[in-house]
Amino acid sequence: MNPASDPRPKRSRDRITKELFHLLEQHPFSAITVKMLADGANVNRSTFYAHFTDKYDLMDQIVEDHMRLLVDAIRIHGVVPPESPSVEKVSRYFERLFIHIEQHEQFYRTMLLQGPIKTFISRFLDTLKENYRLVFKAHTVSETRQVDQDLLLNYVIGGQLGLLISWLRNDRPYSATYMADQLSRMIVFGTVESIGFPNRTQDTV
Incomplete structure (x- = not known):
């Protein structure tokens, strides 16, 4: 053979x-x-x-395989359009992420909830960040930037991770489509407007 x-x-x-x-x-x-x-x-x-080589090499290879699958699932293709992102467009991106997690639930449930190796979460977050950096690179202008880009990335990704962990810990009570829609609204509308406060374009005196 x-x-x-x-x-x-x-x-x-x-x-x-x-x-x-x-x-x-x-x-x-x-x-x-x-x-x-x-x-x-x-x-x-x-x-x-x-x-x-050993059990650590086994785990490393498993993580690398899954990170490649993750990149393929959420990769942003082509040039990011210049217009402001809509809930529908952002939701389509996040739906790919949640469906990917759903399809590989045992792996992510084990890695995120049991955490056999501490470096996994950093590896996972770095993989997600690369896609966000593509968007930031295409749109962020230093004169209009209102917050530090690295801090914003950490804030967005950290909240996303918390949402994924909660979703898995509670046995996925909502569909991937619903989770994607809700997360996209949080991203597009921002924290203050998502809570329900009036949308204000500028501070009042």
């Missing part, structure tokens, strides 16, 4: 990956051993080491 077409290596990797997330339901990442992974996946240790 041609090694390139041999499905067995992929099946072994998939079983090891599946076993890792099964074990994470019962044990902290620090307590999981290669022997536990190999035994649970029904492979020998030499098979495990043929694919991964």
